[in-house]
Amino acid sequence: MRHLKSSLLFSSGFAGGVLAGWIFSSYRNPDLLQDQKERAEAALARFNTMMKDRTERLRQLNDRLIRELKHPIPDLYRATESLSLDESDLIYD
Numbered sequence: 001m002r003h004l005k006s007s008l009l010f011s012s013g014f015a016g017g018v019l020a021g022w023i024f025s026s027y028r029n030p031d032l033l034q035d036q037k038e039r040a041e042a043a044l045a046r047f048n049t050m051m052k053d054r055t056e057r058l059r060q061l062n063d064r065l066i067r068e069l070k071h072p073i074p075d076l077y078r079a080t081e082s083l084s085l086d087e088s089d090l091i092y093d
Contacts, residue, residue: 023036 023033
């Protein structure tokens with residue numbers, strides 16, 4: 001587990017350094033930098049929208065699971081309270 005954490009930290013640091021170098025190498029051309037900034041902002045906005053949608057779906061699923069697990073056995077009285085039964089419906093042997 002410790003090896004996994006250190007390798008993950010190293011690889012993310014390396015990828016971040018490569019990304020920072022790529023971004024700052026185009027710093028000499030402000031138009032290119034502005035274009036990259038706009039694309040990154042658009043990608044981040046799409047990601048945020050997707051995360052909000054998925055968070056909402058997970059919240060709804062969580063609410064439904066809690067509701068269904070809270071009452072796993074149906075209430076038979078509530079299910080049959082609207083049924084009417086009079087003496088003519090009864091069968092006598």
